[in-house]
Amino acid sequence: MLTLGVNIDHVATVRQARRTVEPDPVAAAVLAELGGADGITVHLREDRRHIQDRDVRLLRQTVRTHLNLEMAPTEEMVGIALDIKPDYVTLVPEKREEVTTEGGIDIVGNLKRFTEVVEQLQSAGIPVSWFIDADPSQIEAAAKTQAKFIELHTGKYAEAISETGRFHELEFLRKGCEIAIASGLRVNAGHGLTYWNVYPVACLSGMEELNIGHTIISRAVVVGLERAVKEMKLAMRGQL
Ligand SMILES: CC(=O)[C@@H](O)[C@H](O)COP(=O)(O)O
Numbered sequence: 001m002l003t004l005g006v007n008i009d010h011v012a013t014v015r016q017a018r019r020t021v022e023p024d025p026v027a028a029a030v031l032a033e034l035g036g037a038d039g040i041t042v043h044l045r046e047d048r049r050h051i052q053d054r055d056v057r058l059l060r061q062t063v064r065t066h067l068n069l070e071m072a073p074t075e076e077m078v079g080i081a082l083d084i085k086p087d088y089v090t091l092v093p094e095k096r097e098e099v100t101t102e103g104g105i106d107i108v109g110n111l112k113r114f115t116e117v118v119e120q121l122q123s124a125g126i127p128v129s130w131f132i133d134a135d136p137s138q139i140e141a142a143a144k145t146q147a148k149f150i151e152l153h154t155g156k157y158a159e160a161i162s163e164t165g166r167f168h169e170l171e172f173l174r175k176g177c178e179i180a181i182a183s184g185l186r187v188n189a190g191h192g193l194t195y196w197n198v199y200p201v202a203c204l205s206g207m208e209e210l211n212i213g214h215t216i217i218s219r220a221v222v223v224g225l226e227r228a229v230k231e232m233k234l235a236m237r238g239q240l
């Protein structure tokens, strides 16, 4: 059954705008789960622009579904993951100057080091997911690292729809799913998914979990988080 991981990064963005204590991502996670979230996703960035270490530690104790920690494959972040033990880790690229994650991570160019990172995490019982573009060479490299999952970056798909109204990028995602599953990988997807573009991705055969944040938090600002999550679950079923 396709599941929804709600990324609550941007609840923390609002808090960090004033460097204060509200809104609290930990409280947001409770409401997201009440709304039907199957998991909670947070991106602990090296620059701590939104989610803080404190948030991840408290979420580990309070999340009732599952906790997906997005992080760069660095020594610092691996140490934090080994300490906190999220239900799974999604390894993502990070550039200080980026507004948001700009693309998938390059496993091909870092195969040896990244394979060691996967070994460190998975030998501690933490499954690893690679956040990659639907590029066959990156999917093949992800399988070589022995990671359990990939998360297909849906940013290009989302941009293409908003710029041209065309869904042509979906074919790359479909093929990526096929190649990944044939390689023994499990498949998630995320980035830039909205209430209007999510359904075709949700229908991709073999898709396990969609990690969606910005659009849900944006809607939650107006209608509340529980309702925003409930409506995303409906949109994933083509029922909104
Ligand atoms: C990896 C990904 O696509 C997002 O989950 C990531 O968290 C985006 O970074 P921001 O949340 O900082 O926009």
Ligand SMILES: NCC(=O)COP(=O)(O)O
Pocket (backbone or CB within 6 Å): 007, 041, 151, 189, 190, 191, 192, 193, 211, 212, 213, 214, 215
């Ligand atoms: N990995 C994608 C994610 O967690 C949320 O991305 P977005 O929906 O905030 O673009």
